[in-house]
């Protein structure tokens with residue numbers, strides 16, 4: 300398998316081919332191309348030409364083309380999911396689920412394309428008419444990470460293309476093969492040349508090159524807060540719009556009125572999905588003292604049952620970490636927390652010698668000073684703290700510069716209402732862990748970024764407003 304560049308509706312050979320590594324085995328599963336500046340200039344030129352065609356295509360027709368691409372992705376879901384598991388490590392069922400969810404999101408956007416209405420204003424002068432038009436912003440540069448190799452590109456493709464924009468996608472070079480397969484589906488579905496382009500290579504050089512070009516009118520990125528801030532700086536130099544989906548550090552406030560085993564079982568499933576490499580992953584558990592011990596015990600028991608292994612094997616519930624950086628980071632964070640007095644109840648070590656496996660880990664009594672309480676632990680570790688009151692829990696939840704997802708577990712309606720208003724986050728989820736659906740806006744506040752993907756906000760992100768006023772002659 301080779302993830303090549305896709306520019307102007309054609310697959311483009313390059314002299315560079317870097318290996319793509321399976322984190323479960325350490326073996327190469329394919330190669331990824333590397334763009335040179337001339338390839339990027341061609342991608343910019345073709346995105347500009349593609350925008351001229353696509354922005355003039357009727358919204359119904361744009362929607363139909365996108366849905367044709369979605370149909371092909373659904374037909375190929377087994378093969379694409381296998382590719383994702385090979386390059387990213389998540390279990391096959393999770394990979395399939397991610398692709399199905401992504402296609403749901405995209406289909407919803409494709410339909411929403413026909414509802415990008417403007418307005419007619421009431422005139423203040425006889426003979427004058429006033430309209431508000433909504434128009435696609437222009438060619439978009441999109442940068443996506445390795446933790447959700449299908450969901451992150453398809454959210455950006457969905458919003459941008461539904462709105463009438465063209466797009467240059469630069470996925471992670473660590474999971475390029477899934478993105479390649481997705482783009483191939485749109486190519487096979489007959490998307491016009493230039494509307495969707497795919498480039499890989501040296502991230503920093505590509506983003507600097509694309510964002511500096513006057514062709515690009517909008518930047519969208521999912522990834523870490525430091526890289527997001529850097530890209531915002533580049534976008535600011537051209538006063539370009541940006542949507543930033545950055546890091547989180549999601550609090551889970553567990554109230555003393557919950558059904559403890561049920562709450563713990565739900566939380567464990569959410570915690571260890573994708574081996575904890577999820578920006579909305581529950582990462583700071585604040586448990587009221589009345590149920591603290593019981594919650595730690597139930598959470599630990601459920602965690603011990605998780606089956607870890609190669610995601611291609613039947614029955615596996617958690618795969619390896621996606622890259623060596625994550626493994627090193629989690630080992631360091633767990634070591635630091637234990638050195639500061641955190642109590643390990645399960646896990647806390649690597650599994651096996653081949654592959655990047657780390658045992659699902661639970662740490663109780665984690666002090667505030669432990670690094671993992673302020674740095675996003677992007678892996679399979681659950682830090683749990685006891686809190687004396689809900690006010691204390693809210694203060695802790697809001698203490699960090701992050702504000703992406705947050706969770707509350709309670710059987711009290713008034714507590715659910717009070718806490719969901721008090722927590723500073725882009726998304727609050729009460730008594731379950733499904734953060735978003737196609738219709739809901741997905742995004743963060745504070746340093747977790749700004750703007751939303753999904754929902755009508757996710758289409759709006761690619762539209763500009765034009766006020767038109769005319770006196771009829």
Ligand code: NAD
Nearest residue numbers: 442443444445471502503506522523526545546578675677
């Ligand atoms: P990183 O910050 O180096 O890279 C994150 C992503 O951004 C990668 O896909 C990378 O290809 C891309 N990237 C990096 N520099 C870029 C640049 N100059 N221009 C354009 N794209 C660029 O981090 P990492 O080592 O991959 O992960 C570190 C941490 O980032 C993780 O531990 C996690 O906390 C966070 N992260 C968050 C998400 C998310 O979904 N919000 C995704 C991946 C990583």
